[in-house]
Amino acid sequence: MKWNEGKNEKPLFGRFRTILFFTLLLHLTVALAQKPLPKPLVEAFATALEHYPELANARIQLKLKNGLKKATMQARPTFGSLFRRRELRQYTIFVSRHFAMGGRAWPVAEAPEEVLVGWLGHELGHILDYEQHGNWSMLGYGLSYLFSKKHIVSTEKKADRWAVLHGMGHYLKETKNYIQSIPNLSDAYRKRLEKYYLTAQELDSLATEATDAHKCDGVSAP
Structure with a gap:
């Protein structure tokens, strides 16, 4: 009986490489969009x-944002951290750019x-x-x-x-x-x-x- 796993190796590797490429591209795009804080x-x-x-x-981060409604700054807990222990909670202070x-x-x-x-x-x-x-x-x-x-x-x-x-x-x-x-x-x-x-x-x-x-x-x- 012949082992034929090798036939699928290149297509699988190709798909993995494509997913990896687009994942890295997404992270790079996000990183470039996040300019340093003033x-x-x-x-x-x-x-x-x-x-x-x-x-x-x-755990508090500042984040610039375009056009906060009726506010110049807003402090919020991140939604995901509300499901963790209180000491692991994270907060974001959104700051309007203008x-x-x-x-x-x-x-x-x-x-x-x-x-x-x-x-x-x-x-x-x-x-x-x-x-x-x-x-x-x-x-x-x-x-x-x-x-x-x-x-x-x-x-x-x-x-x-x-x-x-x-x-x-x-x-x-x-x-x-x-x-x-x-x-x-x-x-x-x-x-x-x-x-x-x-x-x-x-x-x-x-x-x-x-x-x-x-x-x-x-x-x-x-």
């Missing part, structure tokens, strides 16, 4: 992260450093908030964010509070002042800022409370 953004992220020692070992406010657009990286630090500090506040929830709780959290405006208001203000409690009140005020100083900023957007985020007065008041709490040995969660 240096000001990376440095601002490092500064913001220094204020959150609890997140020193968290500001689009007041009828004009300009690169995010051109914003002042303290403004970027404040924005990223707010997003890290979200991630610290996510860290308080288990995986099933996070799924419910996400659904509430999609369908409940009341939940959105509570979530955004809580992220502000986390940031202030971590010594970032000054940066948040710089970010807020920067946005409000944009020429031709719509009244609708100004009202959105007042509704969803802490006011300058609330930031100052909370910062004072946080300072007093530190003096009394400890700060409670927002």
